[in-house]
Amino acid sequence: FDSLPPAHFEETMSTILLWIQQSETKLSIPQVTVAEYEIMEQRLRELKALQSSLQEQQKGLNYLSTTVEEMSRKAPADVSQKYQSEIEGILGHWKKLSAQLVEHCQKLEELMTKLQRFQNDTKTLKKWMAEVDVFLKEEWPALGDSEALEKQLEQC
Numbered sequence: 416f417d418s419l420p421p422a423h424f425e426e427t428m429s430t431i432l433l434w435i436q437q438s439e440t441k442l443s444i445p446q447v448t449v450a451e452y453e454i455m456e457q458r459l460r461e462l463k464a465l466q467s468s469l470q471e472q473q474k475g476l477n478y479l480s481t482t483v484e485e486m487s488r489k490a491p492a493d494v495s496q497k498y499q500s501e502i503e504g505i506l507g508h509w510k511k512l513s514a515q516l517v518e519h520c521q522k523l524e525e526l527m528t529k530l531q532r533f534q535n536d537t538k539t540l541k542k543w544m545a546e547v548d549v550f551l552k553e554e555w556p557a558l559g560d561s562e563a564l565e566k567q568l569e570q571c
Contacts (some may be wrong), residue, residue: 420482420483420486420498421482423478424478424479424482427475427478427479428479428501428505430472430475431472431475431476431479431505432505434468434472435505435508435509435512438465438468438469438512439508439512441461441465442465442512442515442516442519450530452527452530452531452534455523455526455527455530456527458523459520459523459524459527462516462519462520462523463520465516466516466517466520469512469513469516476505476506476509479502479505480502480506483498483499483501483502486498487499550570553567555567
């Protein structure tokens with residue numbers, strides 16, 4: 416019995432595997448180009464929540480690693496190898512998932528910054544275009560009014 420994992424180990428293992436599967440599914444959603452800041456903020460909140468959840472699951476992962484190490488000292492080589500390869504697979508998925516989360520968050524934050532800058536530039540450009548439109552619709556000075564013509568030339 417020393418070579419078998421405790422019942423809590425199996426529960427933790429299935430919980431972590433399920434969590435990894437659900438998280439990988441969430442991250443595998445194709446990234447579409449979004450031009451609405453609010454939608455991007457919502458997606459960022461979801462990713463941050465997933466990061467928090469990852470940190471909460473870390474205790475379970477640490478428990479699995481420690482238990483496998485203890486079992487490998489007591490269990491026969493074949494049993495030990497089985498659990499060792501399982502935990503290595505889980506750790507591989509974990510690291511990949513963790514890196515993807517960081518990458519997705521950083522990319523989304525960069526895109527949000529670019530979108531915000533673009534929206535600000537667009538507002539400025541629209542304001543300028545409105546001012547130019549008003550200027551172009553002004554009445555032209557009479558041909559003999561050289562002072563008014565010079566002033567309008569400077570404005571142009």
